[in-house]
Amino acid sequence: MTTRTTRSEKLDLRLTPEAKRVLAAAAAAERRSVGDYVLATALSRAEETLADRRSFGLDTERWQAFVSALDAPVRDMPRMRKLLNDPSIFSGNETA
Template structure:
């Protein structure tokens, strides 16, 4: 038997009667409580949404170009250098 996890956070949700009916029917079809069904479905969708932000995949030739760009020396950008050398708006005349 899986260990019981103590859930301490709460999420309130407003939805239409039709949406609740659909979710309830789906939960019953899987023999789960409505809360379990909604939580597991939402977490699965969240993982799908975040997946492209956690895993970075490129074909080999694009990966090599990406690594070469990372390894290349930085380009000189005079306007950026000037911006970084000027005192910021919160510096009040003090150089950092």
């Protein structure tokens, strides 16, 4: 048996007529209301966005490799140091 939660919060948004037509067409294709379609797809996308920011699971072997990498001494990487210290083409320091 599924537990149903009462929806008590409201979210308003403005959109173009074309965007509304596209959402309505997609909702109709899935035989849902526009509101249910928008909520389900927005929540799905939000979960994808947050998934790797919340937690990640590793088996014991991979966890040990991860911890070892974190605990390892810093390696000298001259090419990386040069890359990070050289002015960027976007920094505005170049002459035209």
